[in-house]
Amino acid sequence: MRHQLSFPCDGVPLAATLDDAPGATGLLIVSGGNEIRSGAHRGMATLAQRIAEAGHPVFRFDRRGIGDSEGENGGYTSSAPDIAAALAAFRHAAPHLARVIAFGNCDAASALLLHQPLALDGLILANPWTYESDDTGESSDPALPPAAAIRARYLARLADPKSLLRLLKGEIDVKKLARGLSALRRKPAAAAPDSLPARLNFALATLPCPATILLATGDRTAQAFIENCQPGAVPVERLDSTSHSFAGDDGEWLVERVLGLLTRPQ
Known part of the structure; x- marks a missing residue:
């Protein structure tokens, strides 16, 4: 059963939704x-329903300054409280x-890493x-895809028979191609010690x-993570x-992975 509730955070009320279930392992979204x-296109609401139907309680909330919650929106970097x-x-x-x-997902995943221990x-x-983040503390999508995405697209074109045919016909700039191939061999620069990727790696x-x-793997944010971070x-x-x-x-894949991790032996 789905319940709407509120709870305090630094003196302001935050809105939350609990999908109740009898299981002893719960999911905090x-x-x-x-x-x-509710998430993009109600994706998190759907995920919560599916997980609760499988027997696991699920708790979702709007952080300060978002949705039905009061307070000031300080972005994911200040979301620890x-x-x-x-x-x-949730436990109460x-x-x-x-x-x-x-x-x-996205900067919520980064927040869960940066704000440890929880x-x-x-x-x-x-x-x-x-x-x-930008000067306001909020994330902004970069104008260009990460280098990993550019390299992947370049390699895909090289593997395309139509591209090879264009090369044989002289329709592709050979000098430009050579510069691109040279870029594929370059290693990305190491992250600065105080950069977000370095902090995530430490976490x-x-x-x-x-x-x-x-x-x-086709998502630009995921590609940037692959390029910039080492999961260890x-x-x-x-x-x-x-x-x-x-x-x-893709939601089915996500539900299967989440359920598998919720039921994995300790």
Whole structure:
């Protein structure tokens, strides 16, 4: 059964939704960007319903200044109190819980990494955000795709017989092609010690709880993560998709992965 409720965070009320279920392992969904708790195209609401139908309680919330919640929106970098308060509210609303695993997509995944330690039993991190925030503290989509995406597209064209035929016909600029091939061999520059990728790498290497990374390999944000971060011992599961929010049929893949991680033996 779905319940609407509220809980306090630094003196302001935040709105939340609980999909109740009898299971002892629950899912805390943290929304990315400025999305409300229902998610893009109600994707998080659908995910919550599916997970609850499988027997696991699910808690979603709007952080301060987003959706139905009051307060000032400070972006994902200042969301640690929101996540901690939501976790406490989840445990209060579902006192039978023994374990809570958090799921976040995009900068919500990055927030779950950056704000550790949190009293969580596991993390599911989808397409973590690695771009630096703008002056307001909010993430902004870069104008150009990451270098990894450019290289992947270049290699795909080289493997295309039509492109090879154009090369033989002299329709492709050989000098430009040579410059592109040279760029494919270049290694990306190391991240600055205080950069977001470096901080995420440190968080991944020092996690106090188990985690799994989910990547839609055709998504620009996921491609940037692949290029900029080193998961280390954290397992990575990949889906051949361009959907950042796992829309359409990709939602089934996401549900299967989340359920598998919720039911995995400790």
